[in-house]
Amino acid sequence: QSALTQAASVSGSPGQSITISCTGTSSDVGGYNYVSWYQQHPGKAPKLILYDVSRRPSGVSNRFSGSKSGNTASLTISGLQAEDEAHYYCSSYTDISTAVFGGGTKLTVL
Amino acid sequence: EVQLVESGGVVVQPGGSLRLSCAASGFTFDDYTMHWVRQAPGKGLEWVSLITWESGTSYYADSVKGRFTISRDNSKNSLFLHMSRLRSEDTAIYYCTKDTAAIVVTRGGFDSWGQGTLVTVSS
Numbered sequence: 551q552s553a554l555t556q557a558a559s560v561s562g563s564p565g566q567s568i569t570i571s572c573t574g575t576s577s578d579v580g581g582y583n584y585v586s587w588y589q590q591h592p593g594k595a596p597k598l599i600l601y602d603v604s605r606r607p608s609g610v611s612n613r614f615s616g617s618k619s620g621n622t623a624s625l626t627i628s629g630l631q632a633e634d635e636a637h638y639y640c641s642s643y644t645d646i647s648t649a650v651f652g653g654g655t656k657l658t659v660l
Numbered sequence: 661e662v663q664l665v666e667s668g669g670v671v672v673q674p675g676g677s678l679r680l681s682c683a684a685s686g687f688t689f690d691d692y693t694m695h696w697v698r699q700a701p702g703k704g705l706e707w708v709s710l711i712t713w714e715s716g717t718s719y720y721a722d723s724v725k726g727r728f729t730i731s732r733d734n735s736k737n738s739l740f741l742h743m744s745r746l747r748s749e750d751t752a753i754y755y756c757t758k759d760t761a762a763i764v765v766t767r768g769g770f771d772s773w774g775q776g777t778l779v780t781v782s783s
Contacts, residue, residue, distance in 0.1 A: 551722070553704075578768075586760065586769035588705075595773040596705065601760045607771060639705050643768030648719045649695070650768070654704040 554579065554640055554652035561658040567628040572640030572652045573621055580621035584643035587616060587625045590654075591636045600625065627657070635659040662686040662772040664756045669777030676746050680777060682739040682756030690714070690734040693759040693766050696741050698752035699776075708754070709741065710766055717765060724750075746781045753778050 555573040562568040572579065572587075579585055583603050588596035598607055603623060604616040613628045623642070627634055640652040668680040680696070696708040709730040711718045718730050729742040739756055753776040760769035 582768075584767040584769065586767075588770075595755060595775055596770075597773070598760070598769065598771045601769040601771065602767065637704075641705075641707070641768050641770070643766060646719070647717075647765045648710065648721070648768075649707040649766060649770075651697075651705040651707060 551578075551644055551646070551648060551650045554642060554650055556638075556640060556652040556655045558653070559656045559658065561660055562630045563660045564630050564632065566630050567626060568630060568657065570625045570627075570638050570640075570655045570657070572623045572625070572642075574623075574642055574650070575621055577645045578642040578650055579618065579623050581645055582643045583618065585616070585618060585623040586641045587614075588639045588641070589634075589636045590639065596639060630659055632659050662758065664758065664772055664774035666754065666756045666774045666777035669754065669779045671780045671782060672746055673783050674747060674781055676781070677742070677744040678746065678779060680741040680743065680754055680756075680779070682774060684737045684739065684756075684758070687758065687772075688762075689737040691762040693764070694732060694739045695757045695759065695766070695770060696730065696739075697755045697757050697770065697773075698750075699755070700749070700752040703752075706752075710759075711739070712765055713763060743779070746779075748781050751779060751781045
């Protein structure tokens with residue numbers, strides 16, 4: 551199973567919105583509404599911020615939103631804050647009942 | 661509060677074996693598929709293996725198939741990963757994770773993570 555494709559880096563200024571994309575195939579992202587997103591700060595374990603494409607776990611800010619079109623899922627962060635600076639990873643269910651991650655995107659808040 | 665605590669990570673020689681453990685609490689352990697996910701130093705996340713809630717089914721990433729075995733003991737709320745024929749490329753932090761959905765094989769999402777345990781394969 552090949553990793554999902556994410557841009558290596560993205561940046562934005564405080565208060566702006568940014569979008570991170572995650573591209574797979576019809577065997578994973580495109581075939582199911584089971585895409586999740588994680589935030590990872592340096593030296594910390596990843597934290598789930600979205601699941602089932604657009605659902606937020608309890609306690610996660612509504613500045614994080616998700617969507618999907620075809621084989622590409624997207625994470626949008628609105629009202630960028632300094633603490634949003636982190637690595638972001640997507641994951642997806644696959645048609646062989648496993649999971650696959652994206653390569654990760656480093657978000658820099660300018 | 662869900663807690664996942666991994667242990668067992670050490671320095672091991674190439675070709676060696678190791679067993680990782682994960683102690684779970686704060687949720688109904690035997691309702692959930694559990695996973696191991698790893699992260700090599702400075703690299704991204706890689707899904708390694710899953711085991712369903714009743715231990716009936718397990719899956720592995722191609723990179724570890726035939727060398728790693730996942731198991732669980734629901735009576736002790738514990739998850740394990742037995743690793744053999746270790747290679748340098750297995751060097752990573754290994755995370756124990758809980759699936760987002762109950763009583764399904766997986767939805768490819770992980771809603772709780774341990775702090776991780778570091779496995780270093782080096783001579």
